[in-house]
Amino acid sequence: MNDIWLYILVMAAVTFIIRALPLTLIRGRIENRFLRSFLYYVPYVTLSVMTFPAIISATGSPIAGAAALIAGIFCAWRGLSLVKVAAACCAVVLALEFVIR
């Protein structure tokens, strides 16, 4: 489908503009406290909302998905690196689905 290129173009343009604008334009600090606080919280809320409950249905079984969530929170809490947390989630799903089937 050709229209997929349009989506990719929009995604790439928006992503680049977001990253480039502050770095090139904003020299001083954002003074509005509400706006600063809002921007501070946005990443945590967005990622949380996208993770749950989607992770539960991301695998073949809800149990494996829930276990991956718990394992991921546990490993991230222990301060494991991004790659290790992702690997732990995969390993838990792999092990559980192997047992369940």
Added chain:
Amino acid sequence: MEKHDCAALSRGEALRLGARDGIPIGLGYLAVAFSLGIIAEKAGLTAFQGFMASLLCNASAGEYAGFSLIMVRASLWETALITLIANARYLLMSCAMSQRMKRGTKLRHRLLIAFDLTDELFSIAVARAGCIEPFYSYGAMLTAAPCWAIGTAAGILLGEVLPPIIVNALGVALYGMFLAVIIPPARKSRILAGLIAVSFSLSWLFSAVPPLSSLSEGTRTIILTIVISAGAALIFPVKDDKEEEE
């Protein structure tokens, strides 16, 4: 992480150091991008389209959101808006980065660094002492960015070939990565921990309770992000400099 004063590094040295530090990041990217490729394949992207999308966007959550929207053929406006929201954290990182740039850094350096300002490359760049050395970032980009694009293409090509059990397992890699971004700061802040709990709960509520559940996933993400973040900003305004701790 070794600390170097950027003034003491030649461009070549900085490039080499960056390339070296980019290797473990690139290896992680391969695995995570593979699972992103599986989603891209479901959305109907060819391997080349996935490769280009990842090469041009360099964003995990943002691309995930974008591919989900391509899957349902959402409008381009909706795609732009969700991409903006899913990547909003880069606004902050870019702000923080701007405070660390050497005065008089040329526009082209700022634009190039911005192009691949990912969570990981941001964190290794600001973890170094002194000002941001563009050539250190370029080195890291050179090893990490191709892995992200190649991993995505591999996920699209091999996602169908691999046994479902492997694909299912890789499917949670992205969520694992999201957890690795949101959980560690929550350990230090009860407010963030509570915020994540509230976000999980409301997200579940929105997905389960009609008529809210009839809204598209993207629309739910926008509404929840704006409402919860604004509420948190009103109730718990951030103290000065806290947002740059990431």
